[in-house]
Amino acid sequence: MTVSRWIRAAAFAALAFALVVIGAALRPLVLPEAHPAAPVLNAVEIGFAQDMTAHHQQALIMVQRLDRGVEPAVLRLAQQLSDAQRIEIGTMLGWLRLADASPLSPHPMAWMHAQAAASHHHSTAIADQPTGDAMPGMASTAELDVLAAARGHDAEILFLQLMFRHHQGGLAMARAADQLLISGPVKEAARSMFQSQSQEVGVMSVLLTQLGGRPLQ
Structure with a gap:
């Protein structure tokens, strides 16, 4: 070459x-x-959205079973609760669809204690919160049947008692989600639910007192 x-x-x-x-x-x-794409929702967000959707759906059942002949103030409150919770259900189901997650949780309330175990610094903050399958504040089938059969004053008292307890459970769930989540729309929704349901609990407490009832123990 x-x-x-x-x-x-x-x-x-x-x-x-x-x-x-x-x-x-x-x-x-x-x-x-x-x-790999970042998940749309983490496990806590999915669990909270699934369980709070189920929780809200029972509130709608209570409103549906309330006698229409009760005091106008109770009926107005029931309608306000129904309207607000329908909107929140739609929002949460939308999040679950985006995350390709089921609307129903196979392990209700697991998100609360599972996250606490993974994050020790949160365990104290939610130590008083319910864990496992027990969803706080839910009415039994028998209680819902009694509500459906109740009329007039009895219906007013029972509805307020069941919804008061129901909201107390919702407050526990919303508070736990707010504490466990760092940021994002689910955390903001949980905080908003806590604020609005706290106000509604106050209204129900006043109505119960005026009607001669008291919260369930």
């Missing part, structure tokens, strides 16, 4: 090597490396 051919071959080799190096450097820009 002549010197000139050797030089040309060396130049071609150097050029090819430079193109390989440049191609490798530009590859991430032209073909970005695939990274």
